[in-house]
Amino acid sequence: MVRTRVAPSPTGDPHVGTAYMALFSYCFAKQHGGEFLLRIEDTDLARSTKASEQTILDSLKWLGLQWDEGPDVGGPKGAYRQSERLPIYKAHTQSLLDNGHAFHCFCTSERLDEMRKAQMAGGQTARYDGFCSQLTAEDVAAQISAGTPFVVRMKVPASGVCTIQDRLRGPIEIDYAQIDMQVLQKTDGFPTYHLAVVVDDHLMEITHIIRGEEWINSAPKHQLLYEYFGWPMPELIHMPLLRNPDKSKLSKRKNPTSIRFYKDMGYMPEAVLNYLGMLGWSLPSGEEKFSLEEMVAHFDIDRISMGAPVFDVEKLKWLNGRWLRETLDDEALADRLSDWAFNRDKLMQIIPLIKERVEVFSDVAPLAGFLLEGLPLIEAEQFAKLKTEPGVAIKVLQFSLWHLEQASDWRSEVLQAGLKQLAETMDVKIRDFLAPLFIAISGRSVAPPLFDSMVVLGPDLTRARVRHALNTLGGVSKKQAKKLEAEYRQLGSAL
């Protein structure tokens, strides 16, 4: 039985990269009559949030990738949330300790930092030097009873070569000397990703691990753990990484990466999935429009091309147009459209903002139309007419964007408080501060309340619009951005 999984960590927006891995994992499993599961990797206490977990589940469901086992649907191998499996990891860490495959480490982060810096400067691989692995049992016991905080690290052979098998690339050889003595259990008692992923994949009987290329370098650690535990190694399939147009790893600063953005922009889930499928894979017939079912039916994991593809919004748009025109009849399109724009939830958000300003229904369109747009058509002249100085306007937009990129609480009052404080710190009058934002968000200088509008639009579309406004103003050069960033940081510390 083939079993695959996708294992997102709930630390931010639902990322298209996650959907990409999920899609290929799903297709591979389903094609073999197997099962596809979803596991939440929330071992990072500080960064994981319930809200993020929910949007990730919602987004994957929206795309139509249904999992057979997961935190919401349950299953025989649960729990499917790592934070609920702590005793399991504890026990496995203990067994590694007992068998001499792991050791307690009491090193301070200062010492580790210095060590890594020195190693890099000396042309060496940055790696734990094994200091604490030399400690005697008495030393360790003494430190523990003294209450010194500790982590547990895995042991790694001092020499030799580790060979991992990648389904797509064949054998990959990495010297053990390159592999770090990875922390398996943190000071807070939580496992790190590396321990948890191995334990869970084994216990959940995952047969094929489909994940991003970024994991190749840590595969030897995982393989070593499988060996220590005496477990069979699942097959590894490392997918190419999605990229920005400038070829760097896909990131939200350079490209909209949140699945919600594409939903809010009015893309069809079928088209988004189809587009992700054509990155790295193609239907044997060459037809570029295909459904999830067709992809499952014809999928061949060995035909994945390994060059990392650039995520090209233009082509996605074209494909979405085809889906819309060729797949939806007028009835279906009407349903989809009303579901997207005129659903009750959305209308109930919009109505309070415009009710006071409306005399007849037809007033609604010009007033609230911008809430249904993607990126509003704006011109540099609109900013020129403002009292806000051009240099200040750019700064306001850029700083606000950075602020909004970090914002996790997207309620109106919170947004208002945050941006107001930003304005004060920048020493810009709130009027002058908000004016360019009004244009960026609504496309005009007169509009319903800004912060409520931002809530209706949602974080992804809001950020995209501010970014769009900056581009309309000629964009921010790299040099300029660097300067502004320094200034922004300084402001941040003044807050």
Added chain:
RNA sequence: GUCCCCUUCGUCUAGAGGCCUAGGACUCCAGGUUUUCAUCCUGGCAACAGGGGUUCGACUCCCCUAGGGGACGCCA
């Protein structure tokens, strides 16, 4: 800095030693249909990173170089 991965038109890709005069798609350009626009149709521009091998024959196999990317966290 060290290690790892990758490399066909600007972009997504087809290509499993002769089928390649390297095919398709997006974008762009030109033309046609359309009262406009869009759709649709026709045509065009445009690539095997470079250098060595192996072979009768290399986009396809091997080596080197270059370029790009990634990893080097008590993040995942």
